[in-house]
Amino acid sequence: MAQIKDVAKRAEVSVASVSRVLAGHTGVTEATRQRVLEAIEALDYRPDLAARRLRSRRTDTIGLIVSDIRNPFFTEVSRAVEDMAYQNRMRVILCNTDEDPDKEGFYLDLMRDENVSGVILSPTLPALARFRMSDYSFPVVLVDRCDRETTADAVVLDNADSAYRLITYLIKQGYRRIAFIHGAASATGRQRHEGYVTAMATHGLETQAQAVPATVEAARAAASELIRESSLPDALVGSNGLILLGLVKALREANLQFPEHLGLAGFDDLPWTQLVGPGITVMAQPTYDIGQATIELLLQRIAHPSQPVRRVVLRGELRERGSSVRQKGSAN
Amino acid sequence: MAQIKDVAKRAEVSVASVSRVLAGHTGVTEATRQRVLEAIEALDYRPDLAARRLRSRRTDTIGLIVSDIRNPFFTEVSRAVEDMAYQNRMRVILCNTDEDPDKEGFYLDLMRDENVSGVILSPTLPALARFRMSDYSFPVVLVDRCDRETTADAVVLDNADSAYRLITYLIKQGYRRIAFIHGAASATGRQRHEGYVTAMATHGLETQAQAVPATVEAARAAASELIRESSLPDALVGSNGLILLGLVKALREANLQFPEHLGLAGFDDLPWTQLVGPGITVMAQPTYDIGQATIELLLQRIAHPSQPVRRVVLRGELRERGSSVRQKGSAN
DNA sequence: CTGTTAGCGCCTTCAC
DNA sequence: GTGAAGGCGCTAACAG
Numbered sequence: 001m002a003q004i005k006d007v008a009k010r011a012e013v014s015v016a017s018v019s020r021v022l023a024g025h026t027g028v029t030e031a032t033r034q035r036v037l038e039a040i041e042a043l044d045y046r047p048d049l050a051a052r053r054l055r056s057r058r059t060d061t062i063g064l065i066v067s068d069i070r071n072p073f074f075t076e077v078s079r080a081v082e083d084m085a086y087q088n089r090m091r092v093i094l095c096n097t098d099e100d101p102d103k104e105g106f107y108l109d110l111m112r113d114e115n116v117s118g119v120i121l122s123p124t125l126p127a128l129a130r131f132r133m134s135d136y137s138f139p140v141v142l143v144d145r146c147d148r149e150t151t152a153d154a155v156v157l158d159n160a161d162s163a164y165r166l167i168t169y170l171i172k173q174g175y176r177r178i179a180f181i182h183g184a185a186s187a188t189g190r191q192r193h194e195g196y197v198t199a200m201a202t203h204g205l206e207t208q209a210q211a212v213p214a215t216v217e218a219a220r221a222a223a224s225e226l227i228r229e230s231s232l233p234d235a236l237v238g239s240n241g242l243i244l245l246g247l248v249k250a251l252r253e254a255n256l257q258f259p260e261h262l263g264l265a266g267f268d269d270l271p272w273t274q275l276v277g278p279g280i281t282v283m284a285q286p287t288y289d290i291g292q293a294t295i296e297l298l299l300q301r302i303a304h305p306s307q308p309v310r311r312v313v314l315r316g317e318l319r320e321r322g323s324s325v326r327q328k329g330s331a332n
Numbered sequence: 333m334a335q336i337k338d339v340a341k342r343a344e345v346s347v348a349s350v351s352r353v354l355a356g357h358t359g360v361t362e363a364t365r366q367r368v369l370e371a372i373e374a375l376d377y378r379p380d381l382a383a384r385r386l387r388s389r390r391t392d393t394i395g396l397i398v399s400d401i402r403n404p405f406f407t408e409v410s411r412a413v414e415d416m417a418y419q420n421r422m423r424v425i426l427c428n429t430d431e432d433p434d435k436e437g438f439y440l441d442l443m444r445d446e447n448v449s450g451v452i453l454s455p456t457l458p459a460l461a462r463f464r465m466s467d468y469s470f471p472v473v474l475v476d477r478c479d480r481e482t483t484a485d486a487v488v489l490d491n492a493d494s495a496y497r498l499i500t501y502l503i504k505q506g507y508r509r510i511a512f513i514h515g516a517a518s519a520t521g522r523q524r525h526e527g528y529v530t531a532m533a534t535h536g537l538e539t540q541a542q543a544v545p546a547t548v549e550a551a552r553a554a555a556s557e558l559i560r561e562s563s564l565p566d567a568l569v570g571s572n573g574l575i576l577l578g579l580v581k582a583l584r585e586a587n588l589q590f591p592e593h594l595g596l597a598g599f600d601d602l603p604w605t606q607l608v609g610p611g612i613t614v615m616a617q618p619t620y621d622i623g624q625a626t627i628e629l630l631l632q633r634i635a636h637p638s639q640p641v642r643r644v645v646l647r648g649e650l651r652e653r654g655s656s657v658r659q660k661g662s663a664n
Numbered sequence: 665c666t667g668t669t670a671g672c673g674c675c676t677t678c679a680c
Numbered sequence: 681g682t683g684a685a686g687g688c689g690c691t692a693a694c695a696g
Contacts (some may be wrong), residue, residue: 001469003673014683019675027681049445050385051673054688059382064426068411075407082428086435091442094396094426096414103418110423113381137333148508216603248607271548272604275580335689346667351691359665383689385673668695673688680683 001044011039022047055116062298063111063119065095065104066143067186071214072241072270073287076120077143079280080291081120088299090117098319099185099214102127113135118298128187133309139301143294145187146311155294155312159188162316163195166237166265166283169318171203174326175235175263180207181222182215182239182246191240192267208233208325212243219246220253227254235263235324241270264323267316278322286314336376343371345412354379378431385447394630395443395451397427397436398475399518403546404573404602404621406454412623413452420631423448431517431546433458444469450630460519465641471633475626477519478643485633487626487644489617494648495527496596498569498615501650503535506658507567507595512539513554513579514571524571524599536561540565544575551578552585559586567595567656573602580608596655598650610654618646 002021007215013032015289021029021036028036029284038208039045052057064081066074078094085092092209093114097104101124108127111119118139128145133152142154180196183189193209210226212218226233227250236251238244244266258264258277266273269284284304295313300307336337336354340347352360353368360368371377385391398406399461410426417424425446427439433456434640443451455463460477465484474486502510512528515521525541532539542558544550550569558565559582568583570576576598583590590596590609598605623631625644632639 004675005673015674016676016683018682020682023675029681032681042541045377046441046445048386048673050382050389050445050447051392051688052675053382054380054386054672054690055674055676057382057688069401069414070411071409073403078426079402079428082401086428091425091446094410094414096411096418109378113378114423115380115382221385222500245603245607270604271577272602275577275584276604276607336691337689347690348667348669348692349665352666355691364666380689383672384691386674386688387690387692426679515679666696668693670691670693672690675686675688678684678687680681 001048002045003048005044006043006046007036008037010037010043054223055136057115059115059117060090061093061114061116062090062092062295063095063107063114063116063121065097065107065111065119066122067099067124067214068096069094073144073268073285076287077291081295084292084295084299097124099124108136116320118302120294122300123187125185125187128143139298141294141298141301141303145291147187151309153297153310155290155297155314157188157290158313158315159191160195160198162267162283163192163239164199165195165316165318166194166267166281168202169200169263169281169320170235170237170263170324171199171205173263173324174203175324177208177231177234178205178237178263179226179235180209180237180239181207181219181226181232181243182211182245184211185214189214189239196237214240214242216242216246216249219243220247220249223247223250224253227251227256232256232262236267237264238266241266241268241273244273244280244282245270248280259322259325259327263326269319274321277327281321281324282319283316284319290314334377335380336377338375339368339371339377340554342375342525343367344532348645366561372535376515379597389447391447391449392422393425393446393448394414394422394627395425395439395446395448395453397429397439397443397451398454398481399456400428401426405476405617407601408619409623410573412620413527413627416624416627416631429456433457440468450634452626452630455519457517457519471630471637473626473633474621479519483641485629485642487622487629487646489520489622490529490645490647491523492530494599494615495524495532495571497527497648497650498599498613499528499531500534501613501652502567502569502595502597502656503531503537505595505656507656508537509563509566510537510563510569510595511558512541512569512571513551513558513575514541515575516543517546521546546572546574548574548578548581551575552581553578555579555582556585559588564588567597570598573598573600573605576600576605576614577602580612588640590655591657591659595658603646606653610637610657613653613656615648615653616651617648622646624644 095107122144146154146156182193212222238247265281267283273280412474429436454476476484487547514525544554568581
């Protein structure tokens with residue numbers, strides 16, 4: 001492995017000059033620049049990143065900490081993040097917390113040890129509650145999850161509003177007994193629940209909500225339970241794509257059709273939602289945009305550490321499909 | 333930020349002793365060990381990874397290079413990889429190539445610059461064709477894609493066999509004119525195509541295959557085209573989850589039901605495949621296991637650089653569902 | 665068992 | 681415009 005002094009020797013200059021052309025500095029004769037470039041080429045020299053990082057104290061690395069990359073929302077976000085990172089010559093380290101604050105803490109510590117340029121974090125509930133930018137030695141931008149009280153750069157959906165609009169739409173369709181299954185472990189689930197409650201209250205309707213771990217299986221189990229009860233709800237709503245999938249599974253197992261037996265809706269416009277049954281009405285998130293906005297915020301924060309805190313709130317978009325078409329002659 | 337000499341000072345020992353307890357070395361009195369530990373605790377000292385890496389020449393980092401993390405197969409693989417990496421105190425750098433050999437080359441160069449401990453690579457077709465372990469300064473394990481001729485650690489599905497078994501199953505169901513849409517840009521798509529051709533030939537049937545970029549949209553377009561032709565095939569098969577999704581979309585657009593109008597099958601047991609229509613027959617890949625096996629191979633290779641090359645071939649599992657139930661009275 | 669010391673490969677003043 | 685030299689923070693000989 002060639003190193004800088006080999007290049008210097010071959011180009012018959014000092015290591016300082018090599019370093020200068022590497023850094024793209026001015027103050028180097030075009031002639032020496034060429035000689036250095038040739039030497040670099042000839043030796044297939046590549047600077048040692050470990051040495052460079054030790055010296056320069058910067059890593060051009062960003063950490064991406066999410067609950068589970070298999071959640072399609074985070075998959076898409078991660079892709080946007082990696083795309084932008086690539087364009088900015090930065091690498092991304094991927095971390096899954098499984099909503100476990102300890103694991104999250106471990107990774108946050110790791111980010112400090114890695115001396116990353118910045119972190120994109122989808123915090124667990126406890127981490128969000130006590131989040132302070134000043135607790136970290138690196139810039140952090142929150143994604144998907146953020147409280148009203150949190151002072152931090154963040155990119156989120158208008159969760160409460162989106163849920164409110166989705167529920168209001170269902171109510172306008174004629175649904176009354178609307179059950180809401182939402183993720184228990186995240187701010188997102190809570191905020192969407194809030195929107196649900198507000199919408200129902202606005203129309204004088206009783207709520208029937210249930211918090212579950214945000215997994216397909218938990219949602220399926222909860223829905224199965226709910227369905228088994230004597231009085232079926234008019235409609236079922238899942239607060240994210242995973243939960244919605246669980247609901248569909250439960251309905252299928254129970255041999256219940258939508259919208260014939262009950263209405264169905266949810267969040268996240270995943271590819272399959274338009275394919276199952278008559279299509280499922282969803283509140284779509286601009287997922288890739290969310291990821292892109294997040295890393296843009298982060299890059300700006302890295303460039304300007306003391307710029308004012310910013311929050312980007314993206315709007316969900318209702319996609320009406322067959323699953324929420326109220327059936328005539330249904331019980332009220 | 334405290335550093336090792338601060339710890340040494342506070343514990344009243346030399347930096348060497350601190351380094352020793354950090355490394356978990358024996359040859360340190362329990363007493364000094366305690367003093368060092370206390371000092372570390374008191375100062376909240378954490379070793380600087382850049383310095384450590386420069387000195388030790390190891391990074392405990394692995395690169396994961398795939399075509400697109402949004403492909404559910406790679407999503408799942410990446411999760412397995414990250415899990416195992418976490419357990420082994422290693423970090424993973426995520427890279428998407430989009431099947432672009434240049435981008436792939438860029439990342440492979442980056443891996444060298446990063447001096448990673450190892451790389452998990454799902455190579456593009458050209459990269460696979462010229463792949464030589466000796467071209468890399470770090471261990472590489474191939475995942476999902478591997479030729480017969482390639483000499484490298486690898487974990488793959490028994491692609492040709494799985495396709496053969498899937499097609500043979502369809503033929504036994506009574507299907508004859510089976511069209512196969514497969515990914516053009518990967519070894520996997522080619523091998524599955526091979527299995528398809530073999531199965532059809534074995535039964536004296538004519539093939540009708542089409543290679544497309546492995547995206548939902550490309551598959552949808554190709555299938556739409558195919559469907560528009562005067563003579564509809566008996567059955568449609570997609571060589572992976574993305575392609576299968578495209579097929580379903582095309583059928584839906586054309587208002588064609590499965591299995592009523594034609595049979596349908598594919599690869600990858602994605603959650604939605606059991607939810608759309610009567611469920612779709614698929615060849616399931618043990619995705620998480622594949623990821624796990626891959627990183628295990630890599631970790632072993634890192635530990636024993638000169639151990640013999642190993643290839644792990646996992647078997648696909650047929651999951652029969654409603655989409656491939658031959659309809660009575662159909663044309664032959 | 666413990667301490668001293670010489671680098672790991674690079675960047676960057678500081679002189680010239 | 682160029683070169684010499686001193687670290688960045690840590691590990692691992694080598695002495696003692």
